[in-house]
Amino acid sequence: MEAAPAALRAFIPPGGGWPGRPGAVLGGGSVCDSGSVRLTESVFFNQKSCQTGEVAVAEVAVQSRSSRDAAVQTDRSAVPDVQQGACVDESGVLAFLRRVEEVVIKELNKNVTSRAFDGFDVNWTDQNRTVLCLHALSYPEAQDQHLQVTGVSWNATGSVVACSYGRLNDGDWSTEKSYVCTWNLDRRRLDPQRPDLVVDAPSSVMCLAFHPSQPSLIAAGLFSGETVVWDTSKPEDPLIWRTGMTDDTHTDPVYQVHWLPDAKHGNHVQLLSASTDGKILVWREERDGRLMVAEGFALVAQQIPRSAQLKKLVWGEAAVGVTSLSFSHFDPHVFVVGVEGGFSLKCSTAADTPAPCRTGGSVPLRAPAELAFSPHSGPVYSVSCSPFHRNLFLSCGTDGQVHLSSMLQTQPLISLQLSTKYLFCVRWSPVRPLVFAVASGEGDVHLFDFEKSSQKPAVSMKQAVDECPVYCLEFNTKQTQLLAAGDAAGTVKVWQLSSDFTEQRPREMNHLEQLASELTD
Amino acid sequence: MAETEETLKRIQAHKGVVATMVVNAEGIPIRTTLDNSTTVHYAGLLHQLTMKARSTVRDIDPQNDLTFLRIRSKKHEIMVAPDKEYLLIVIQNPSE
Numbered sequence: 001m002e003a004a005p006a007a008l009r010a011f012i013p014p015g016g017g018w019p020g021r022p023g024a025v026l027g028g029g030s031v032c033d034s035g036s037v038r039l040t041e042s043v044f045f046n047q048k049s050c051q052t053g054e055v056a057v058a059e060v061a062v063q064s065r066s067s068r069d070a071a072v073q074t075d076r077s078a079v080p081d082v083q084q085g086a087c088v089d090e091s092g093v094l095a096f097l098r099r100v101e102e103v104v105i106k107e108l109n110k111n112v113t114s115r116a117f118d119g120f121d122v123n124w125t126d127q128n129r130t131v132l133c134l135h136a137l138s139y140p141e142a143q144d145q146h147l148q149v150t151g152v153s154w155n156a157t158g159s160v161v162a163c164s165y166g167r168l169n170d171g172d173w174s175t176e177k178s179y180v181c182t183w184n185l186d187r188r189r190l191d192p193q194r195p196d197l198v199v200d201a202p203s204s205v206m207c208l209a210f211h212p213s214q215p216s217l218i219a220a221g222l223f224s225g226e227t228v229v230w231d232t233s234k235p236e237d238p239l240i241w242r243t244g245m246t247d248d249t250h251t252d253p254v255y256q257v258h259w260l261p262d263a264k265h266g267n268h269v270q271l272l273s274a275s276t277d278g279k280i281l282v283w284r285e286e287r288d289g290r291l292m293v294a295e296g297f298a299l300v301a302q303q304i305p306r307s308a309q310l311k312k313l314v315w316g317e318a319a320v321g322v323t324s325l326s327f328s329h330f331d332p333h334v335f336v337v338g339v340e341g342g343f344s345l346k347c348s349t350a351a352d353t354p355a356p357c358r359t360g361g362s363v364p365l366r367a368p369a370e371l372a373f374s375p376h377s378g379p380v381y382s383v384s385c386s387p388f389h390r391n392l393f394l395s396c397g398t399d400g401q402v403h404l405s406s407m408l409q410t411q412p413l414i415s416l417q418l419s420t421k422y423l424f425c426v427r428w429s430p431v432r433p434l435v436f437a438v439a440s441g442e443g444d445v446h447l448f449d450f451e452k453s454s455q456k457p458a459v460s461m462k463q464a465v466d467e468c469p470v471y472c473l474e475f476n477t478k479q480t481q482l483l484a485a486g487d488a489a490g491t492v493k494v495w496q497l498s499s500d501f502t503e504q505r506p507r508e509m510n511h512l513e514q515l516a517s518e519l520t521d
Numbered sequence: 522m523a524e525t526e527e528t529l530k531r532i533q534a535h536k537g538v539v540a541t542m543v544v545n546a547e548g549i550p551i552r553t554t555l556d557n558s559t560t561v562h563y564a565g566l567l568h569q570l571t572m573k574a575r576s577t578v579r580d581i582d583p584q585n586d587l588t589f590l591r592i593r594s595k596k597h598e599i600m601v602a603p604d605k606e607y608l609l610i611v612i613q614n615p616s617e
Contacts, residue, residue, distance in 0.1 A: 089606075090525065092606060092607070093525050093543060093551065093552070093607060094524055094525050094528075096543075096604050096606065096607045096609070097525055097528045097529070097543070097609065098528070099604065100602040100604065100609050101528055101531070101532065103588075103589065103602060104532060104600060104602050104609060104611055105531075105532065105535065107589070107591070107600055108532070108535045108536070108537075108538065108600070108611065108613055109535070111537070111598060111613055111615045112536050112537055112613075112615060114615065117593060117615075504595070506595050506596070509596075
């Protein structure tokens, strides 16, 4: 037994400390006297550490210096053309038509002679049998000043009714202020004595009209001859446009304002005003809130077309002040005008002949009249063109009569004596071709239905007592059961009509056509 | 070509007929007497209704099938003559 070689020394790495030193190997051994070497077990371990590399960080600030607004709107997709995209197999179509033609013609013939559905009517909605007054709206301050309601109008959505206060029976020039009030009928807490919005007007407001598509714009004509436009969505400063008092503006009160679609600019709408000075002016919006005359018409006595059947009137002095105006729903150029002299005139915006201008104006005026109808025996206060027939219109005036006339002849088709006093307003119903409403000087609103009777009204609603006249009324085109009427006591009553008046009957259009074709000329 | 026009004219000339149109199996109008947008409107709606009517009839009795469809409304009557590939739609005002 040889002695072990030189003793194994424990390997202690220099420095002594072993943790953290990679690759350290510890081993140990001991020498015993027998000379054998016993190796203690060596423990292997490895130390590893890691460190993420340095993260690069940078700070940057960003600011947009200029911005632009862009809007996106989906367009109505182009309607696919009828013929394209379908491979038409002519012989197939022909064979098909040959097969079905006989059957179809047999059914068509059966239909014409069938009496199976005569008198058969279906009710899809709840029938409301009564006419009742839903609201009686008024503005106490205006009533205290004994102001009267001169005009009512429903807005484009049919939920807001506006009324204008002024005086209709005052002959003097007055500088008294008046009001335009609006109520939103869809609000839950509607207070009939407190309008949602009250706008002050510098003089009596004679007429007003809501914009046909923008629910917050109202145009109004004033006693001073001005026309103004208010925006009800700005309660602090609603006045957005005014005509001011220039050479161009009317010299007499403006009795009718109307928004008419501008043929040249597509969806743009222009404002039209008519006054008893005989002028009908079309206004265009300029900068800083002014309205400038775009074009105009003037009615002069000498230029009124005369028909051989009209009685000879003193034409030189014939008053041609315009009191009312109504555009045809079928032809955008045709309108009917009612004048103080008692006759109605059919006019056209496309007329060319110039009118002699008495006062200086910036825009040359044209004579629009084409046909004069048989007169009432007193000024015409209201005209209305039928929304269902291109030739029919109604007119009413101080003689208490309503004339249903056709634009094709001068004599009226039907004359109805409805009142011993004046009739102030007549309006066709927007849903029933044979129905119209008339406001009388005795305080009644009469609803006429030609289907029921052509002599007396179907329904008469007593709006005001003590012979207090009703000056204006308007049907609500969106909620067709509502009718608003304003009277001289300063109250606007909103009437709810029964279902009779809100649904078109099956043969109504035929009846209307029949009425219109009973021409006597 | 002329014969189809003749046939359609014959149908259109009948008393009270307001409009006539031929629609193919996909609901695309092939011939019409109305303007484009109204025709496309009618064609789409009536094609769907005819398919629904046919499936209703066949659902109740699989041996049965739809031969003719008539819709009577306040203002007029719409008649649809169905077929495998085409539909003939005629709108008539029966009270005239």
